[in-house]
Amino acid sequence: MNHNESISLVAQVIQLAVAPVFLLAGIGALLSMLSIRLGRVVDRARLLESQIPKMESxxxxxxxxxxxxxxxxIRLIYWAIRLAVCSALLICLxxxxxxIGDWIDAGLGVVIASLFVGAMTLISAALLCLLIEVSISTRRMRQSLEHHLT
Structure with missing residues (x-):
C-alpha cells in the first residue's frame, strides 16, 4: 500500500470515529447536568436532615x-451517572x-456493533433513571405544596 492510500484509509477511519466522538460530547453534557443535579439534591437532603431535630413531631x-x-x-442520579459513564467507556472502545480493526485488518464489525448497541442500551437506561428521578421530584414538589396548602 502506498503512502497516499494509507493516509486515505486513516482519514476514512477518522471520519467513522467522528460520530461516536460527538456522542461522547453529548454524554459529557449529560454527565455534567447529572452532577449538578446530584449536588443540589444532596444539599437539599442534608438541609432537611439538619432541620428535622428542631421541628415538632x-x-x-x-x-x-x-x-x-x-x-x-440521589440513588437514581448515581445510577444514571454510572450507566452514562459505562456508555461513554463503550463508545471509547x-x-x-x-x-485497531483498520490497522490489523481484522473483522471487528460484530464487536464494534455490539459495543455500540451496548453503549446505546446503557445510555437509554441512564436516561430512564433520569426520567424516573425527575418524575419523583415533580411528584414530591406537588405533594409538598399540597401539604403546605392544607
Whole structure:
C-alpha cells in the first residue's frame, strides 16, 4: 500500500470515529447536568436532615419523608451517572476498535456493533433513571405544596 492510500484509509477511519466522538460530547453534557443535579439534591437532603431535630413531631415526619425522597433521587442520579459513564467507556472502545480493526485488518464489525448497541442500551437506561428521578421530584414538589396548602 502506498503512502497516499494509507493516509486515505486513516482519514476514512477518522471520519467513522467522528460520530461516536460527538456522542461522547453529548454524554459529557449529560454527565455534567447529572452532577449538578446530584449536588443540589444532596444539599437539599442534608438541609432537611439538619432541620428535622428542631421541628415538632408532625412537621418532622413530613421532613423525614422529604429526606427519604431526596435519598431515593440521589440513588437514581448515581445510577444514571454510572450507566452514562459505562456508555461513554463503550463508545471509547468503539473508537479504539475502529482504529485497531483498520490497522490489523481484522473483522471487528460484530464487536464494534455490539459495543455500540451496548453503549446505546446503557445510555437509554441512564436516561430512564433520569426520567424516573425527575418524575419523583415533580411528584414530591406537588405533594409538598399540597401539604403546605392544607
Amino acid at each position: 408532625s412537621e418532622a415526619a413530613h421532613m423525614q419523608t422529604q429526606a427519604r425522597t431526596c435519598w431515593r433521587r 468503539v473508537v479504539i476498535c475502529l482504529f
